[in-house]
Amino acid sequence: MRVVxxxxxxxxxxxxxxxxxxxxxxxxxxxxxEVTVITGVDHEDLPEREGYHGCDVHRLSLVPPIRERDLExxxxxxxxxxxxxxxxxxxxxxxxxxxxxxxYLKRSVLGDVPLIMSFHGSWPMIDFVPDAGLAYVLDEADxxxxxxxxxxxxxxxxxxxxxxxxxxxxxxxxxxxxxEPGPPPEGPPVLLTSGRVVFDKGFDLAxxxxxxxxxxxxxxxxxxxxxxxxxxxxxxxxxxxGVGERVEFRGWVSPHxxxxxxxxxxxxxxxxxxxxxxxxxxxxxxxxxxxxATRVGGLPEVVxxxxxxLLVEPEDxxxxxxxxLALLHAPEDxxxxxxxxxxxxxxxxxxxxxxxxxxxxxxxx
Amino acid sequence: xxxxxxxxxxxxxxxxxxxxxGEAIVINVVTGRYYSLEGxxxxxxxxxxxxxxxxxxxxxxxxxxxxxxxxxRADLAPLADELVADELLVRGDAVAxxxxxxxxxxxxxxxxxxxYAAPKVVRFTDMEDLLAFDPPLPPTDAELWPAHADQx
Numbered sequence: 001m002r003v004v005x006x007x008x009x010x011x012x013x014x015x016x017x018x019x020x021x022x023x024x025x026x027x028x029x030x031x032x033x034e035v036t037v038i039t040g041v042d043h044e045d046l047p048e049r050e051g052y053h054g055c056d057v058h059r060l061s062l063v064p065p066i067r068e069r070d071l072e073x074x075x076x077x078x079x080x081x082x083x084x085x086x087x088x089x090x091x092x093x094x095x096x097x098x099x100x101x102x103x104y105l106k107r108s109v110l111g112d113v114p115l116i117m118s119f120h121g122s123w124p125m126i127d128f129v130p131d132a133g134l135a136y137v138l139d140e141a142d143x144x145x146x147x148x149x150x151x152x153x154x155x156x157x158x159x160x161x162x163x164x165x166x167x168x169x170x171x172x173x174x175x176x177x178x179x180e181p182g183p184p185p186e187g188p189p190v191l192l193t194s195g196r197v198v199f200d201k202g203f204d205l206a207x208x209x210x211x212x213x214x215x216x217x218x219x220x221x222x223x224x225x226x227x228x229x230x231x232x233x234x235x236x237x238x239x240x241x242g243v244g245e246r247v248e249f250r251g252w253v254s255p256h257x258x259x260x261x262x263x264x265x266x267x268x269x270x271x272x273x274x275x276x277x278x279x280x281x282x283x284x285x286x287x288x289x290x291x292x293a294t295r296v297g298g299l300p301e302v303v304x305x306x307x308x309x310l311l312v313e314p315e316d317x318x319x320x321x322x323x324x325l326a327l328l329h330a331p332e333d334x335x336x337x338x339x340x341x342x343x344x345x346x347x348x349x350x351x352x353x354x355x356x357x358x359x360x361x362x363x364x365x
Numbered sequence: 366x367x368x369x370x371x372x373x374x375x376x377x378x379x380x381x382x383x384x385x386x387g388e389a390i391v392i393n394v395v396t397g398r399y400y401s402l403e404g405x406x407x408x409x410x411x412x413x414x415x416x417x418x419x420x421x422x423x424x425x426x427x428x429x430x431x432x433x434x435x436x437x438r439a440d441l442a443p444l445a446d447e448l449v450a451d452e453l454l455v456r457g458d459a460v461a462x463x464x465x466x467x468x469x470x471x472x473x474x475x476x477x478x479x480x481y482a483a484p485k486v487v488r489f490t491d492m493e494d495l496l497a498f499d500p501p502l503p504p505t506d507a508e509l510w511p512a513h514a515d516q517x
Contacts, residue, residue, distance in 0.1 A: 005412050019460045052453075063496070064490065066399070066496065067496055069381075069392050069394045069397060071381050071382070071383055071390065071392055072383075074390065075383050075385050077388065078385065078386075078390075079385065079386070082386060098498065099464055099495045099497075099498035100492060100495040100496045100498070102495065103399060103401075103489060103492070103495075106388060106403060106487075107403060108387045108403045108404075108512055109386070110384050110405075110478075127491065127494060129490060131490070132489060132490045132491040133487075133488075133489035133490075133491050134490060134491055134495065136489070206377060233517055240459060290427035313490070
C-alpha cells in the first residue's frame with residue numbers, strides 16, 4: 001500500500017501522538033508499505049525533507065500561515081501538498097486530527113484518494129459547530145477512527161455522519177525497554193503523575209489526594225512530570241496543603257524518559273477529567289506499575305479495575321487517596337497488579353497489533 | 366440579463382481570496398474565519414468577487430456545467446446572499462463590472478470541471494478553536510536529537 005500520513009508534528013518532536021506515529025510508521029515501513037509523511041516544520045533546524053525508517057518525510061509550514069492569515073503562503077503550502085500527492089499517488093491518506101491543518105484536507109487537494117481521520121483525544125474538546133471546519137472534515141472523511149471505545153462514542157454523539165464510517169483503533173506501543181522491569185525501589189513510596197499540566201488532566205486532584213496520603217506516609221513523594229498552564233497553581237496549592245516540599249515538579253520530560261520515572265514510582269496516578277485513551281497508564285503498565293485512575297474516557301479500557309489498577313470516580317480526591325492508600329498498604333498488590341498490567345499491555349496494546357489494525361483498515365478502503 | 370441588477374465584488378476591507386486548483390479560499394482577516402468553495406462554488410466566487418451580477422454569474426455556471434441558467438441562478442442566489450451576509454462580498458449599484466470573460470480560463474478557475482453540484486461555501490468559523498486545539502509542544506530538548514540520530 002502507498003500511504004500518506006498527515007500529522008502536524010512528527011519525530012524528533014516528542015509528544016504522545018508523535019511517539020505513537022513514529023512507532024506505527026516504523027512498523028508499516030517494515031511490513032513493506034510505502035509511506036510518505038507530510039508534517040509541520042515547527043523547528044527551523046529540521047530539514048524540509050528526510051528519511052525516517054524508509055518513510056519519506058516532507059516538512060511544510062502547515063499551521064503558521066493559517067495562524068497568521070497569510071493567504072499567499074497558505075496557497076503555496078496547499079500547492080505543495082497537492083504536488084506531493086500527485087507525485088506519490090497514494091492509495092490512502094491517513095490524517096491525524098490535531099487541529100487547524102485539517103483546512104488542507106479538501107477534495108480539491110486530495111482528489112479521489114480515500115481519507116481516514118484518526119482522533120486521539122476525548123470529545124468534545126472544542127465546541128462542535130454543525131456548519132464549521134471540524135464538521136466538514138468529519139463529513140468528508142471516508143473513515144473516522146478513535147483511540148478508544150469511549151472516544152468513538154463521543155465522536156458519534158457529535159454528529160450522525162460518522163456513525164456508519166467509524167471504528168476504534170486502540171493505541172498501541174511497545175515498552176521502551178523490553179527487559180522485565182524490577183519491583184518498585186525500597187523506601188518511602190513515590191507516586192507519579194505525568195502529562196500536560198492542564199485542568200483536564202486533574203493534577204490538582206492528585207495534589208489534594210496526596211496531602212491525605214502524606215498523613216499515613218509522611219515520607220511519601222509525588223512526582224509531577226510535565227508542563228503546562230496549571231503548574232503555578234499546583235505549586236501554590238501543594239504549599240497551602242503543607243506538602244510543597246514533598247511534591248517534585250520535574251517539568252516537561254521526553255516520552256523516552258518516562259520509563260525511568262515509572263521505574264522510580266510505586267504507583268502511577270492518572271486523575272484525569274477528560275482522557276481519550278490515557279497513554280501514561282499504558283506506560284505505567286509497561287513498567288509493571290499499577291495505576292490509580294479516574295473512570296473517564298478511555299481509561300477503563302486501559303486499566304482493568306482490581307486487576308491492573310484501581311478506578312475511582314472523577315473529581316473525588318478522597319476516593320483517589322483511598323485507592324492510593326489501599327495499594328500502598330498492600331505492597332503485594334502493587335507487585336501483582338503491576339505484573340498483570342504489563343502482561344495485559346503486551347497482549348492488548350502492542351505496536352504489532354496497532355500496525356496490523358491500521359494495515360487492515362487501509363486495505364479495506 | 367438585467368442591466369439593473371446589482372453587481373457584487375469582494376469586500377476588500379475584510380476579505381482576501383485566491384482561487385487555486387478549483388478551490389476558492391477566502392479569509393476574513395478581521396475575524397480569522399476561513400471559507401472554502403470548491404467546484405461550482407469556486408467558479409461562482411470568481412465571478413461574483415470580480416463584479417458580476419447574479420445573472421452574469423449564473424450564465425458562467427450554466428456555460429461551464431451545461432445546466433440551465435434558471436437552475437444556476439436558483440442555486441447561486443442563496444450562496445450570494447450568504448457571502449454578502451458574511452461580509453465577504455459587497456453588493457450594490459456602484460460596484461464596477463462586468464467581469465472580464467477571460468476569467469473563465471484564469472489559473473485555478475480553469476480546473477473547475479466535472480459533474481455539477483450546487484455551489485456551497487464551507488465555513489471554518491471554528492478556526493480559532495482549531496488553532497488552539499493542540500498547542501505546540503514545549504521547546505524540544507535539542508540534546509535529544511543527536512541521541513536519536515540513529516533512528517532516522
